[in-house]
Amino acid sequence: MERGIIAIIFVLILSVLGEMAAYFLTNKDGFVIIILLTSLLLAITVFILVPLWYAFASHLRLNRKLRKFVKLVNVETLFTLKELYLEVYSLYLKISENRKHEYYPQIVEARKRLEEHLQHNKKVETVLSQVEQKSVKEMKKLYNEAYQLFLKLPQKMQSLHYPGLVHLRQKLEGGK
Known part of the structure; x- marks a missing residue:
C-alpha cells in the first residue's frame, strides 16, 4: 500500500x-x-x-534497498555498492515468484551499473600503473583515457584516484 x-x-x-x-x-x-x-x-x-x-515485507524492503542503491550508485565506493547490491539480491531471492518479474529489470540495471563502475575502476588503475613505462606522447593518451574513465566513477572512488591523476598531469606538464 x-x-x-x-x-x-x-x-x-x-x-x-x-x-x-x-x-x-x-x-x-x-x-x-x-x-x-x-x-x-x-x-x-x-x-x-x-x-x-x-x-x-520482503518486496517492500527490496524496493527501499533498490531506491537506496540508485541514489548512492554515483556517490559511494565500490565496496559499499557491492555490499548493498548483495543485500538487494538476497532480498530479491526471498520475494515470491509472482513479484520477481516486477523487480527483475531493476536488479539487472543495478548489476549493470555496478559492473560498469568495476570496469571503469579497473581500467583507471591499469592505466595509472602503466604510466611509468611510457613516453610523454603515450602518457598524454593514457592520461586522457584515464580522465574520461575517472569522470564515470562514483564520487568517493574519484577521490581515491584523484592523486594519481594529478601526479600524472604534473608529470606531463613538467615533460612539455
Missing part, C-alpha cells in the same frame, strides 16, 4: 475512535463500553501490524 493510503486509514480509525469516545462520555452504557474497548483493541492492533508489515 502507498503511504498516503495508510495515513488516510489511520486518520479514519482515529476519527471513529474519537467519535466513539465522545459518545461514551455522553452515554455511560455498558454496551457502548464493550464496543469502544473492542474498537480500541482493533485500532491498536492495526496501528501495530501495519507498520510491522511495512517494515518486514
Whole structure:
C-alpha cells in the first residue's frame, strides 16, 4: 500500500475512535463500553501490524534497498555498492515468484551499473600503473583515457584516484 493510503486509514480509525469516545462520555452504557474497548483493541492492533508489515515485507524492503542503491550508485565506493547490491539480491531471492518479474529489470540495471563502475575502476588503475613505462606522447593518451574513465566513477572512488591523476598531469606538464 502507498503511504498516503495508510495515513488516510489511520486518520479514519482515529476519527471513529474519537467519535466513539465522545459518545461514551455522553452515554455511560455498558454496551457502548464493550464496543469502544473492542474498537480500541482493533485500532491498536492495526496501528501495530501495519507498520510491522511495512517494515518486514520482503518486496517492500527490496524496493527501499533498490531506491537506496540508485541514489548512492554515483556517490559511494565500490565496496559499499557491492555490499548493498548483495543485500538487494538476497532480498530479491526471498520475494515470491509472482513479484520477481516486477523487480527483475531493476536488479539487472543495478548489476549493470555496478559492473560498469568495476570496469571503469579497473581500467583507471591499469592505466595509472602503466604510466611509468611510457613516453610523454603515450602518457598524454593514457592520461586522457584515464580522465574520461575517472569522470564515470562514483564520487568517493574519484577521490581515491584523484592523486594519481594529478601526479600524472604534473608529470606531463613538467615533460612539455
